[in-house]
Amino acid sequence: MSSATLIRIALGAYLLIFFSYLLGPLVVMSLTAFNSSAFPSVSPWACFTFEWFGVLFEDKHIRDGLFYSVLIGIGTVLLSVSMGLAASIVLTQVWPRFRSTYYTMIIAPILIPGVVLGISTLVFWDRVGRFFGAEDGSFFYELFHNGIFLTILGQSSFIASYAMLVFVARLQRFDPGLTEAALDLGATHTQAFRKILLPFMRPAIASASVLAFLASFENYNTTTFTIIDYKTLTTVLAQKVRLGINPSISSLAFIIITLTVFAALIFEAVQRNKSRKDAMRQGRLKPGRGVLPGFLRGNPAAIILVLLSFFVIAMVGTAQSYSPEQCKIRVKEARQIEIQKRIEALQKARAEERAKAAEEAEDAVPAAPSPSNSGAFGNVFAPGNLSGEEESEAVPEPAPQGGSGAFGNVFAPNNLSEDTPDEPEAPQGGTGAFGNVFAPDNLSGSE
Amino acid sequence: MSSGVAVDLENITIRFGDFTAVKDANVNINGGDFFSFLGPSGCGKTTILRAVSGFLEPSEGRVLIGGNDMAGIGPNKRPTALIFQNLALFPLMTVWENISFSMEVAGASAKERRRRADELLDMIALPGQGDKLPSELSGGQKQRVAIARALCANPDVLLLDEPLSALDLKLRQHMRTELREIQQRVGITFIYITHDQGEALTMSDNVAVMKSGVIDQIASGHEIYDHPATPFVASFVGENNVFRGRIKSIEGGEAIISTNRSGDLVARITPAEIGKLSVGDEAMMFVRPEAFEVAPEQGGTGKNLVSAKAVNEEFEGNSFSVFLEGDGGKLIKMSVPNLGQDRISTRGHDLTLRYEPSNAVVMRAGELASE
């Protein structure tokens, strides 16, 4: 075998690994959205189902979170895009000697950990709020302790840097002579800005806005500190993922992935169509005749886009009529025995875990709770606990948590039950703290 | 169209930090004149233009337009319109929107603007091109749109910053004529910036020659060519042979200069230096290539004769350039008109060159324009 072939094989293997690492988890997650198993998994495969989408759409917290995410996203776009644009314009005019210092100042927010930005925003505006009115209820106090207001400020503080980078790239191609020409022709500075610079920056403003919105929509590290008593989609998701895994999150991920793929394909298809038209206008490409309509020709992205649209339409159509009832009953019966076995095994593990946790909890200092108190915190992540918390979706009363430290109760089941008040399921007796996750009735309960 | 308005620069000095871009410039431009600032790049001519248009305030001195002090008045309030070196047409607007931009910002209706733009398009001989984008026009067409756009603002003074530099030679020559025609038709004051002496000399009523922030001479084109005030002007405008030396004697309007390598030569003292030059001064004498001719009597000596050996020859079409080497390796260029076939090749011959003393000028030594 020649070395060239060897390199080729190595490259292929490397690309396969890279893209598996990058895309594999997303594919697996998408698939779990269609498995009727209450725990998101692809194996064992129970039944093909759309029910998790139903659960998702019913979830009030997700809907509220989505609303606030969009609200905050819009606010952040407005603030960060205007600040980023202003900063980039100033960058082109600042004293040459001061330029690199100034650039460091406006790029730094990207590098400051989001956690730090969130905290500093919270601390600073709390102080400003107290300065304006110490007692609760005054307008400024309320405003500066409002989660939406603070989150917009906190997110904008670094998203403006991203926007600034987009603008700097475009401004490099702007001829300042155009603004001067406008001024010379009698325009005021404001008119010159509005009629000359702004139209030139429009594409950059559009992409910066999309970028800013996505960054805001995704943000967790900063938001989790500044949001206070509101929720965004991301904080709701984080809470759900940390406390109780449920395939309805997979179904949300599937929707987002599908939308992303659509957006990427549309973008790509439009780009190709544009370059094809340019080529045609310049006479490099002859408008040939074929079976396909013009915009599809030589445009794989557009073809995939059309096919994908058909697929999604077909899927939504199927979801309206498809019912996995028969399958589910079969699976239910088949798993009954296995479940019984697992319950026993888990119970045993759970008992050990409790004993261990209790031991560790003794070391904890109750007066000054220390974050190093990993024993108490650890409960959340204990494997047994995971299933235990899922149970709480069905059980609206606190289950005993062994050895919860001072802050273990943050994650206590009653918090969780608030998340899912629309689950009318009654407590399942007898099977232990977490047995009912696997209880057959639980599956049908959500229908 | 408004008639020409005078522009006066009084003791203008412009500094950027430690750097002085323009030093004590005094210029009076008559209303309706075509006035050029000529100089190599970096000489400060664009800076002067920006001070007139209002993009910067002079550090010292005043800019007067029509007798009014322009201090503190921004570019959008001055009765000037500037045509930029790169034209600065707005790429996202159509041609007619570009032309009528000054009306748009003044709040004119679209119909009115369109009508005026079409008028101007007719004037610049681009009828019916109003809906195109600037990127769809050729270089010369863009040029004319930029002029129309500037004229649409009804300026009293039109400022042009090397607007022809991006065009190819033929078009540039054509546009010179056209610009001059437009200027005569609209009758307003044109201030033109260029490093191309051909442009300055053909179009202008008056030319100011600038060198590193200082105006060396202000005069009409042929005066600058024939009576340069400084060695810089003599060497920058047109081609010149320079002979360095010391003044040996002065008699009336003429001086004899003892040159370093070519012996004693006689020349007319340039008008600006009459009465200022004295015996013993370091001086420079300039003789243009076309002022030399092959002396009818070879081998003679005289104060208007230079002997040299022809080493090379270049054919220029209407003339030949002959390159000669004088005593001590002194390089001399002579231009011989092409008079047809009965011309004798001079290459390799030792020649005696002759010139009319009135066609040579002498002045105090100074800085030359670098090639």
Place this chain on the structure above:
Amino acid sequence: MKRNLPFSEFFRNNGPVMGSILIGLVAFWLIFLILLPQLSMLDYSFRFNLPPADVGGPKDVYTLSNYEYLIYGSDESKQSFNTVDLKVFVRTILAAMVVTVFNIVLCYPLAYFLGQAKGAGVARLFVVLLIIPYWINEILRAFALRIIFGETGLLNEALMFLHLASEPIDFIRQDVALYAGLGYAYILLMLFPMYNVIESLDRNQIEAARDMGASWVHIHRRIVIPHAKPGIASGSTMVFMLSAGALAAPQILGGPSSLWFTQLVYQWFNDSLNWQQGAAYAIVLLVSTIAIVLTFMRVFKVNMGDIGK
């Protein structure tokens, strides 16, 4: 000709209205969203956690106790050092470095491949494929890894099915999931800066070097990597800072017994409601990560201006 207009002429060039708006927005951003918040966090970190009634009172004095706590622990603790928190800190920094190196190694070949393909055919598809995960929520990406690495996750199922493991491996407790998740979360911030600089490398340079008999290793060491240095530096800085400051991935993928430093900060704020202590921890995180980045930038001779390109 590009003129660098003197900044003192800023208002003259932009007009009083636009000039004020521009300066106002930048000043608001830098002063009210960056500078003052950071300063008040710094101020907070030197104060005691007092009940509201005592704030501003005689007990409200500056103290180093919050920083002392990180180093020595509470007075009641018997150890001389706060080993638990210090261990978390060191582990966070080291792990963030490991994640950064891992990302450099993983991304370099692909960045080179894509950069040299210059947006042709397959490479273009790859770029689209790369951007898709970038748009997916960080939480959801961590969630996806959790599905894979969970006790009954795909990986364990696969290992058991292939009889490579007799019982489920706890990837979460072993922190495998966390490292994989951190590497996964910010990989594109490494890839794209690298890709951008390598794309700007003239192919002829490589051809010329090869023509002169240089080996592949030599070509990369002498030509490609020096050219790609700003991109690598930019990517490394972002990956390191974001990994060290990550919160979502450790919360979702972290093992029960091992915390990330940001989690400590989070707990001080949200669970213990001791903002002062949390602020001190945040300052330590900020200062130490910036110091590390600046040190590395100095060692590798990279300018701040390269970041973000």
